[in-house]
Amino acid sequence: MKKIFSINKKKLFFFKNLIIKEVKKKNPSFNGELHKIHNFISGKNINLIRLNCFKKINSLDWIKIIKELCSEQMFYLLGQDLLIQSKINLSIQMPKDRSSILKAHSDCWSADTPFQLNLWLPLTDAFSTNSMFIMDDIYSLKYLKKNSNSKYKNHKIKKPLKKNFISMKYGQALIFNPSVLHGNVLNQTKNTRVSLNVRFKSIFAPEPNIKNPDRKFGTYYKKFNILESTRFGLDIIENGIIK
Numbered sequence: 001m002k003k004i005f006s007i008n009k010k011k012l013f014f015f016k017n018l019i020i021k022e023v024k025k026k027n028p029s030f031n032g033e034l035h036k037i038h039n040f041i042s043g044k045n046i047n048l049i050r051l052n053c054f055k056k057i058n059s060l061d062w063i064k065i066i067k068e069l070c071s072e073q074m075f076y077l078l079g080q081d082l083l084i085q086s087k088i089n090l091s092i093q094m095p096k097d098r099s100s101i102l103k104a105h106s107d108c109w110s111a112d113t114p115f116q117l118n119l120w121l122p123l124t125d126a127f128s129t130n131s132m133f134i135m136d137d138i139y140s141l142k143y144l145k146k147n148s149n150s151k152y153k154n155h156k157i158k159k160p161l162k163k164n165f166i167s168m169k170y171g172q173a174l175i176f177n178p179s180v181l182h183g184n185v186l187n188q189t190k191n192t193r194v195s196l197n198v199r200f201k202s203i204f205a206p207e208p209n210i211k212n213p214d215r216k217f218g219t220y221y222k223k224f225n226i227l228e229s230t231r232f233g234l235d236i237i238e239n240g241i242i243k
């Protein structure tokens, strides 16, 4: 599934502004246009800036902003008892930067639950090869079934077509299931793409098996929203009241 919707640009600006400030620390002449970062920062310096922004965002109350931006949509799609990934991720994809290529993959291959949804928030317009591609559900499932035990998991995945690249404006958000094959290619456009992404799942989605403790609630996920009635029910169960 894939859903694109409009969000409040003023609230989204919290993230954009923070990145602009970090870029300006490295190059004070930066004009604040994130899609032009590559004119102010070299390829070898961009990852350090990305890491600094990542640390800064994650040290702040980013969940409060995310709640304001997408609760309604996420509640509709997954219910109101939700967990959120412990840290929000940041990607910066500058033109011709080979280091930011991410081959087609399913998040299931790294033991992520197929019950999760990913919120993808571009902080610049995203289009053509500066964007992410998402293959369709039918092709993805067919490929995943056939190649679940393959050593070369992204071997022979068909090349993404123009229609597979997500086209979005700043001020829009995307929710998709990252079990579907997705990735990005070399950015052949003249614009840098900057985006955030974070995963959600229902508190009642099955936990990963014991081989993958790093994907569990408490490490990979934390509480996002739990209904009063659910909290009460969980208390009953955790205290062994039901025999």
Ligand SMILES: [Fe+2]
Pocket: 105, 106, 107, 178, 182
């Ligand atoms: Fe992914």
